[in-house]
Amino acid sequence: MSENHAVAQSARSGPWVIDTRDVGRRAGASRTYTRNPVAPAGFGLDMIRVPEGETIDLDLLVEAVVEGVLVSGTAGAPLVGECSRCLDPITDAVEVDLRELFAYPDSATDESTDEDEVSRVVDELVDLQPLVRDTMLLALDPSPTCSPDCQGLCAGCGVKWAELDPQHTHETIDPRWAALQERFGGTEEEN
Known part of the structure; x- marks a missing residue:
């Protein structure tokens, strides 16, 4: 097996990727997934982040709909960072709700939305990493504190x-x- 083929094969599988062929295209078909991918570097903000290599818990429902697949569920992970007032280390956790439509290629969604406005199914695969990262980033406090009354x-x-x-x-x-x-x-x- 060539190195390029091995890389392409690993990109097609893994905990961040869902093969939509397992769900099917019949509207209403669904399947649940429990995944535990590890966080890559840079999965957070300057003062708070999911540590690199830490497990992210995904509990998902993937449903086939007319325009594509609808992914919904939760993602949770531990957090580490520094207090924005006193710089003491802090630990916390984040849990977010996920809900995203991944449109099929050549669906009516292509005509009604811009290219970057909706996520896409690519080669029958859905990559969850951008969805989870973006949703978690929006949930994080950019100025976390070790306690609400920290005086700095x-x-x-x-x-x-x-x-x-x-x-x-x-x-x-x-x-x-x-x-x-x-x-x-x-x-x-x-x-």
């Missing part, structure tokens, strides 16, 4: 506010007076 870091010293004394402050000098303080020393109040 002190802008002056970079220490977590939760670890600082309640009276913690930093002396701030009006930049217009800074040159005088350098010349004569002392604090603004002393001069």
Whole structure:
């Protein structure tokens, strides 16, 4: 078997791909799938993501409809990231509902929609990865926090506010007076 044929064969199978021939084209025919693909690199946002190699749980119903196949169900995965306020590590989980029509080639959908407006069945196959990735990305908080009341870091010293004394402050000098303080020393109040 040639290397190109092996790559093409693996692209035609695997946990992200559903062969619609298993469902059939008769409208109303359906089949359930439980899949556990692993997350590729970059499956998330800057501050929160599904770890590379982590299992994503897919519970799906694939139904044949007149225009194509309708995929519905859920996808769930663990999340890791950093708190956007204090940068502490956080762990969480995400579960999303999926629902997407994959149109058959040369269906009436081709005439009524733009090329990138609807997902397509290609060579009788449906690739679930873009659907799951996009749906999960929309569900993620771009600014996750370790707790709703996280106060973040002190802008002056970079220490977590939760670890600082309640009276913690930093002396701030009006930049217009800074040159005088350098010349004569002392604090603004002393001069």
